Amino acid sequence: MPADPAAGPGDRPTVLLLVGGDPDELAAALVGDLGVLLPSLALLQTGPGAATVPDRTVLRAGHGRPRWQRAPLRVTGRLLPAGPRAALAARLDPRLVPAVRSADLVLVLGPGAGSVAARTRALDPTTRVVVGPGPVRTAAAQLARGWLPSGPPRRRAILPQDELDALCAAVRLLRGEAPPGPEVRERARLLPWATLDGHQRQVLVEALLPLLGADDVVLRAWAVLAGGDGDAQALEAGTDLLAAADGVLDGDPGTAARWAALALRLLPAGAGTSPRGLLRGSRTGRALTDPLPxxxxxxxxxxxxxxxxxxxxxxxxxxxxxxxxxxxxxxxxxxxxxxxxxxxxxxxxxxxxxxxxxxxxxxxxxxxxxxxxxxxxxxxxxxxxxxxxxxxxxxxxxxxxxxxxxxxxxxxxxxxxxxxxxxxxxxxxxxxxxxxxxxxxxxxxxxxxxxxxxxxxxxxxxxxxxxxxxxxxxxxxxxxxxxGDIGRLADRTRAGEHEAAMALVHELLARPDETVGPAVLQQAALTATKAGEPSTRLAVLRRWAALDDRDLLARLVREQEGRLREFDPGWWPGDLAPRPVDPVPGRVLHLLKASLPQRTSGYAVRSFYLLRERRRAGEDVLAATALDFPDEPAPPVQDVGGVPHLRLTRTEVPDREAPDQHLDAFARRLLDVVVEHRPAVLHAHSGHRGYELALVALAVGRTTGIPVVYEVRGLFEAVWTSDVGRATRSELYRLRRELESRVLTEADAVVTLSESMREDIVQRPPTRAGRTPDPARVVVVPNGVDAEAVGPRDPRADLRQRLGLGDGLVVGYVSNLDHPREGQETLVEAVAVLRGRGLAVSALLVGGGERQEALERLAAERGVAEHVVLTGQVPHEEVGDYYALLDLFVVPRIDERAARLVTPLKPYEAMSMGVPLVVSALPALLEVVGGGERGATFPPGDAGALADVLAELLHDPARRAEMARSARAWVREHRTWSAIATRYDEVYEIATGARPGSAGGVGEPVHGGDEGA
CATH class of the missing domain: 3.40.50 (Rossmann fold)
Known part of the structure; x- marks a missing residue:
């Protein structure tokens, strides 16, 4: 295969070489190189000369003649001189005829060349015939030039050996003519670039040296590169090569680039030598290193x-x-x-x-x-x-x-x-x-x-x-x-450095519009969201929307405006016109964010039991769930524990709906329900943000004249984030707390779950309208248990084995894994401490949530992965079997506002099942365990202290049994749903004005109005 990829075997002439007698050394070398260069070369040798030409065919005068003619011709051939003998063989051997007629070029060497050439021309006058050493060498050189690349060769990892041999033969044939011209020189210089193999490249360079000379800058560079002549020689060769490149730079930048690349290869490896000095000394080098035009x-x-x-x-x-x-x-x-x-x-x-x-x-x-x-x-x-x-x-x-x-x-x-x-x-x-x-x-x-x-x-x-x-x-x-700013904002937000992050957001907003792009503004919006700064987020979104005219941005702005609108003290959902209602005496309509059977949360369980007990007591009770609950097909009315639950679903729910728009639609829909069912009391329970169901109920109550009860299930103003440190230090917290307080003061009666929550409610600072909740209207209706359904049961050995709990003692907690306030990490750390002390203790964490993987990693890091079992979500009807596996029920909540105030439902269930209780020493939980007779306590977040308490109890089964007995007796006497539900009587008397000292109902229906009206 030729070196020039543009040339192929079909481009080569068919050559016949006629050699008379024994060629001399130079002719033999020429014949040998031609044989390598042209594998299809036809070699015919006349006369009986020595076998110096390989793969030849020897022409004989007697070839193909009758036997009687062969002997005389053989004798004649021996007697004749070499020249006439060659001429005779060429004239009489019939094999010459087809060979000549199939050739494009005939080369004739040796004695009798003239006669042989004459015979050849006579056979085919159209065939080119070259006679004699000089002309033949010139013709061979012309053939060799065809093997030189006409442009930069395709570099291959290694050349086939026959191709490498042919290239070397071509170079040797080129040496047989006069010094090479510029074209041949430049084409020959390209040969070392044909291979990536160092040995092959060195072979080519050695072949080229006699042709181009040792002073050729390109060959010298290749020779230095191959020979490792030393750093000084390499730098000198590179400098000379770049100087040569300057000479061709304008007319042939490709060649200049190849030479510059070769110069760069000459830099000593690992010597720390900067190529800058080498390059800056030439125009080519400066073009490689100057700033780009x-x-x-x-x-x-x-x-x-x-x-x-x-x-x-x-x-x-x-x-x-x-x-x-x-x-x-x-x-x-x-x-x-x-x-x-x-x-x-x-x-x-x-x-x-x-x-x-x-x-x-x-x-x-x-x-x-x-x-x-x-x-x-x-x-x-x-x-x-x-x-x-x-x-x-x-x-x-x-x-x-x-x-x-x-x-x-x-x-x-x-x-x-x-x-x-x-x-x-x-x-x-x-x-x-x-x-x-x-x-x-x-x-x-x-x-x-x-x-x-x-x-x-x-x-x-x-x-x-x-x-x-x-x-x-x-x-x-x-x-x-x-x-840039995106990274700074994201890192500060992720590290909880919200003040620094918001300072940067405000700095960005102060910059000229064209200097802050949409991506930075999107990150700024995320940062403001994480920091709980809705007003700043709105400013960022408006700035972003000014740069981006997509509908999405307009919707984001409208949604954020809607989020802030609900905090406006003069705004009521629905913009409802007065519609007085003649209520049915004693009928109560409960407004819930969710319910069984679609949700099995503690919220839904509490609602189920309290409403069921009120129905059993003869109250005319019904419930309505939040707009668009559930997010799955459901009948318009469902019976839940004997209580009709109205589903306020819509056939078409908007893809994107601002919060104020959603509450507007909710209020209008609830108004229709109230007008139809005519309750005497609207009893709104906490929503997803706390206040929103009560806000809707109050808007409807103002319009219809129906009193409103607000049952505070949790204080949600601080639960908008899992960042406990930021929860109460943001604008969002202040806005939510103000609105929560406003709703508390507007409600005709307030229900809450614990004395701690009641204390927080009645001690709130005044709203912007100067109002505070009336303590006389705030009633505690705690959580409870179904004494009929929740009681001691035998642990299931098969479940214990399936969970891999082993034979040791088991401590655990039943709760979601979504919020860090639950503090399961403290329990995992305590188990690690106990295992380190040699106690055979395992932890069982029942419930699912986004923190499950993090808790599993923590257990692995502490070396107790085999002793901490996280079950994931468990069906509500099966949870009792998991309680029964526990030797101690631990509520490890951390010291956080909601944890200090809100009493969870699960401890009561554990107490009813006879499982002894250990809780963080937080006000709401201290109410559950009393002075310690119903459970033990430890400082919140202190894993070591928890381990000490657990170790003491695990070694004292008698005390555990007494705690469990006392707790179960107290729960059955004071915390059954049937007993607790009767407290609503007092609440409704306050709301309707039937109880002395109450504020009474909302009075005549009104439309619009100012804060406090």
Missing amino acids: AAADAAVAAPEPDSHHRVLVLARDGSGPPLRTALRASPVVDVTLLGGGDGAVPSALRGAGVPDALVEARLRAGLGRPGPAYPSFVAAVQDARPDVVLVDGADQRAVLASLVAPAGSRLLVVLRPEDLDAPWLPLLGTGRVERLLVEDDATASRVHELVPGVVVEVVPGLGSLRSQTPADDAARTLREVVL
Whole structure:
């Protein structure tokens, strides 16, 4: 196969070589090289000369003659001189005829050449015949030129041996003519680029030296590269090569680039020698290292700004996944990886090689004449539409990225220590790369020495970001550098630094509009949400909507306006006109956010039992659930425990609905229900935000004249976040608390679950209207148990075995895993302490939620994964079997506002089942255990103290039994649903004005009105 990929076997002439007698040494060498160069060469030798020509056919005068003619011709041939003998053989041997007629070129050497040539021309006058050593050598050289590449050869890992032999033969044949001309010289110089194999390249260089001369700058460079002549010789050869490149730079930048790439290969590996001095001394080198001209900048169009921040990471050596993890600080950030075996990064750009195509692309860009290069890579970059390109390594990929990164994108390069000894750092150019990231000051100093003027950022621990255990500070610095304000906002929010995060949000809002893009504003909106700052979030959304005319942004603004509207003291849902109602005496309509059978929460269980007991006592009771509950098909009325439950569902629910719009629709729908069923009392229970069901009920009560009871199941103003430290320090908390207080003061009577909650309600500061809840109208109706259904039962051995609890003692808790206030972490830590003391104790955590994986990780870190069982969600009807497995029921709630005030339902169930109780020493829980006779206590969040209490009780079964007996007796006497439900009598008397000292009903129906009316 020829070296020039444009030429093929069909382009070669068919050559016949006629050799007369014994060729001399030079002729034999020429014949041998032609045989290598042209495998199909026909070799005919006349006369009985020595077998110096391989694979030849010997022409004989007697060949093909009758036997009687052969002997005389043989004798004649022996007597004749070589020339006449060759002529005779050529004339009489019939094999010459087809050979000549099939040839395009006949070469004739040796004695009798003239006669043989004459005979050949006579056979076929159209065939070209070349006679004699000189003309034959010239013709052979012409044939050899066809094997020289006419342009840059396709580089292959290794050439087939026959092709390598042919190229060397072609070079030797070229040496047989006069000194090579410029064209032959330039084409011959390309041969070492045909192979990537060092040995083959050295063979070609050695073959070329006699042809081009030892002083040829290109061959000398290849020879130095192959021979390892020393750093000084390598630098000298590189300098000469770049000087030669300057001579062809304007007319042939491709050749200049190849020579420059070869010069870069000559740099001593690992010697710390900067290529900058070598390059800056030549015009070619300066074009490779100068900042890119404007015309050459940005082969890819700048991305349109949108609400996502796109980061393209060019990874190396598996660094992609860890870097992606480090940068995924926010849902606003999209990270795309290139270089993980996806094929987008060409193999030539990986490793220690110096790709000619890359150097040419950089050189052409430096000259302001960019050309196409690496189209798959450019397409991948274009598809990613990056705002930031992060390259791990100041290497070939970084150079290419500097050529093709979009004009509006930022280019950042992470420099590895080994990059300091590679040739690529100066080729990056200081104009396109925003900054280089290095790990220490020493590396930064080296970079400034090698590439003056480049911006360097020191990131301690930078190398750890390529591992699975990155340094936190390094990851945070990387995010700040790569993501800018998005990274700063996300990190401060994630770290709970909300004041600092909000200060940055306000700074962003103060900047000119054109300097803050949609992605930053989206992150600012998320930050404001996490910080509980709805007014600032609205300002951010309005700023964002001014840049983005999509309907989505208009809806987000409208929804946020709706969230804030419900806090307006003059706003009532529904804008309802007066519609007086003649109530049915004694009829009570309960308004619930959810109920059985669709929900099995403690909220739904409490509602079920209290309403059922009121119905059993003869009260005319019905319930309505919140608008659009349940979110599944359900009949318009469902019987739940004998109580009709009205489902206020809509046939079409809007995809996006602002909170005030939802409450408007809810109020109008509830008004229709009230007008139809005419209750004497509207009893609203806490909603998802606490106050919203009561707000709707009060709007309807104002319109119809029906008194409203508000049952406070929890104080939700502080549960909008799992960040306990932020929960009570935000605008959202202040707004919710104000609205909760407003609803409490507007209600005709208030129900709550514990004395702690009642104390909080009656001690609230005045609302903006100057009102406070009336203590006389606040009644405690605690949680309870169904004494008929919840009682001691034998533990199921099969369940214990299935859960893997073993034979030791079991402590546990039944609750959701969604909110950190429940404090299951403290119980896991306490079990680890007890196991460390040698006690055979396991923990059983019943319930599901988003914190389950985190709790499993904690158990594994503490070495008790086998002794902490997390069940996930358990059907309500099966929970009793899990209670029965417990030796102690632990309520490990942390010291948080809602935990201090709200009494959970589950401790009462444990007490009713005869399971002894241990609780955090919080006011609401102390009410449950009394002075300690019904349960033990420990300081909230103190795992060591909890372990001490558990250890003491686990060693004292008699005390556990007494605690369980006392707790069960108290629950059955004071906390059964049937007994508790009677307390509603007092509540309804207060609400309707039948109890002395109460505030009475809301009076005549009104429309609109001011706060407190």
